Amino acid sequence: MEDVAKRAGVALGTVSNVINQPQKVSRATIDKVQRAIAELGFVPNRAARALAAGTSNTIGVVIADLSNSFFVDMARGAESIAAESSINVVLANADMRRSKQAANLDLFRQERMAGILLAPLPGADGSLLTGRNRTPLVFLNDAAIEGACTVSVDNEYGGYLAASHLLAIGRRRLLFAGDPAQAVPIADRLRGVERAVRETAGASLELSPTPEVQADDGRTLGFAIAHRPESERPDGIVAAADLLALGLVQILGADASIRIPEDIAITGYDNNRAAWESLIPITTIAQPGEQIGAVAMALLLEEIRDPEGHEHTHSVLEPTLVVRASTQRT
Amino acid sequence: MEDVAKRAGVALGTVSNVINQPQKVSRATIDKVQRAIAELGFVPNRAARALAAGTSNTIGVVIADLSNSFFVDMARGAESIAAESSINVVLANADMRRSKQAANLDLFRQERMAGILLAPLPGADGSLLTGRNRTPLVFLNDAAIEGACTVSVDNEYGGYLAASHLLAIGRRRLLFAGDPAQAVPIADRLRGVERAVRETAGASLELSPTPEVQADDGRTLGFAIAHRPESERPDGIVAAADLLALGLVQILGADASIRIPEDIAITGYDNNRAAWESLIPITTIAQPGEQIGAVAMALLLEEIRDPEGHEHTHSVLEPTLVVRASTQRT
DNA sequence: TTGTATGCGTTATCAC
DNA sequence: GTGATAACGCATACAA
Numbered sequence A, B: 001m002e003d004v005a006k007r008a009g010v011a012l013g014t015v016s017n018v019i020n021q022p023q024k025v026s027r028a029t030i031d032k033v034q035r036a037i038a039e040l041g042f043v044p045n046r047a048a049r050a051l052a053a054g055t056s057n058t059i060g061v062v063i064a065d066l067s068n069s070f071f072v073d074m075a076r077g078a079e080s081i082a083a084e085s086s087i088n089v090v091l092a093n094a095d096m097r098r099s100k101q102a103a104n105l106d107l108f109r110q111e112r113m114a115g116i117l118l119a120p121l122p123g124a125d126g127s128l129l130t131g132r133n134r135t136p137l138v139f140l141n142d143a144a145i146e147g148a149c150t151v152s153v154d155n156e157y158g159g160y161l162a163a164s165h166l167l168a169i170g171r172r173r174l175l176f177a178g179d180p181a182q183a184v185p186i187a188d189r190l191r192g193v194e195r196a197v198r199e200t201a202g203a204s205l206e207l208s209p210t211p212e213v214q215a216d217d218g219r220t221l222g223f224a225i226a227h228r229p230e231s232e233r234p235d236g237i238v239a240a241a242d243l244l245a246l247g248l249v250q251i252l253g254a255d256a257s258i259r260i261p262e263d264i265a266i267t268g269y270d271n272n273r274a275a276w277e278s279l280i281p282i283t284t285i286a287q288p289g290e291q292i293g294a295v296a297m298a299l300l301l302e303e304i305r306d307p308e309g310h311e312h313t314h315s316v317l318e319p320t321l322v323v324r325a326s327t328q329r330t
Numbered sequence C: 001t002t003g004t005a006t007g008c009g010t011t012a013t014c015a016c
Numbered sequence D: 001g002t003g004a005t006a007a008c009g010c011a012t013a014c015a016a
Helices: A002-008 A012-020 A027-040 A046-053 A069-084 A098-110 A155-168 A184-198 A215-226 A242-254 A273-277 A289-305 B002-008 B012-020 B027-040 B046-053 B069-084 B098-110 B155-168 B184-198 B215-226 B242-254 B273-277 B289-305
Strands: A058-063 A088-093 A115-119 A137-140 A149-153 A173-177 A204-208 A236-239 A265-267 A284-286 A314-317 A320-322 B058-063 B088-093 B115-119 B137-140 B149-153 B173-177 B204-208 B236-239 B265-267 B284-286 B314-317 B320-322
Touching (some): A058 A069, A069 A289, A098 B088, A155 A265, A242 A265, B002 B027, B058 B098, B069 B289, B155 B173, B215 B242
Parallel strands (some): A115 A137, B058 B088, B058 B115, B137 B149, B149 B314, B236 B265
Antiparallel strands (some): A284 A320
């Protein structure tokens, strides 16, 4: 920067002003300085800036698993809000490993990021808000944390939405596919399903735990259901995840004696690609991934701007129902 | 850090040594200092370190599109190599936008990253190696760049692999699904297919350009093929991408007069989830995503360690064939 | 509006 | 092995 100043024939502080507060500098000087910057191929040093200013203007996002497009959506939503304030966003992938999650948090704190967004691994707690370094931090997709803002989705309501849809199209013998003991969100979804069933006279619910929520588990369950006598089959299935639903649809849809959705209607969860790329597109519950990121970034920016007056908020967003051919003939 | 020094009753420089070169400090002092660090909850300031040392020890990865798991694989491979040298990795998503790609590159250069890995948008050229700031940069998944290391995959060979496999199982009337004019990698794959066909007596090749390479395009083409008289159908199809193959399999597999793979064998490309979650799992060409990232990171580290002696390398990796039910009955 | 001086937290180079 | 001290490149008063 000193070279630029010399080259432009101005003082060092003036160059700094041209970059950060152009309105306080005359047109002519701005031009001179910018020409010098271009000629010298000058690249400002953010490390120095962060040091001098005490804080950087970039925000770090730590993601539990980048292979999961749900998290990528959150990152995108966060970026779009940050961009409005011309704040930069960098990502770090914990890759489902607790140690990497901790390392990435450390890294961002050491870099003196303006703030951190964390989509944590399952089982996160307040201990992640550790140490004397109080970099503002907002949790994504996790509700049970005190001492920080959180943004999450209402899984109970999602389950309720799915079941209500099936009930609304006349289904009464529902089946929930997925193991509530496997993950908290699945248990929440089941609770929502149960609530919807309770509210409807004559409706029943069967629980079919599956080892995982992959397509293979869906296929296995699909075969089991197809082999039942027709009278004992459910007429509506809420799958805890889209892949599970995909497996079910693949098997049940291929069975000559079963029509989807007339005989069995099926809903998934997550609005994965798998849901709409299926031969029979699958009705699903869409999680507002981008919205989570956007809301979280908004909260974070608020906290950054007013660290004292800031009050921690626990924001819970609602998922939405996306109706497709697996429940409704178009 | 000054506080830590005072608290531990040592000089500031000693604290720095404890952190960076423990071997130059006595056991007793190390213990004292580390206790002070813990008690004060001290978090080192990387901005200051980068400023003083002139370079950071983190590497930035700019990714064209994080929604594409291929790129995520590259990032994972890069991280695994970097971790061996305890070098940090942060990501930035260009989200398919040229402006964001440029902004992210700027950001990393301004942060004085030790190096940059770039998985560029289509149409990248040497202009991305701009300016006076020579942060080492390696291109991922792009071969046609001078003045930097590149790591890419041999798409021609991938096409050759796919077609050779079909020819090896006795297919002679091949069809290539995908538009070579849409993207360079697709054109490369087609070239490989053509080469394999040329090498085999009695083999013919038909080209069916599709608007995109999505599942929908595959379904459309699938219907068209199903409607042909049986004698005019291909007996082997090389799809330019897995989703395209998925759509083809969905339609052709559902046609009562067509058996997969007996009548028509189908290969995809990329080894997407879609390929193995299909009802009929799809034979595909797997791109070595993690390997690309790993090789690129290794090249980058080499360039960082010896900027002078470094010679730019253009590394071309080979994809592999993954045989599944869409070409071979198990 | 422009120029000058000080400090940000570390590293690195010296003496001790 | 340890302790002072000068950069590092920039922001930010403050003075001109």
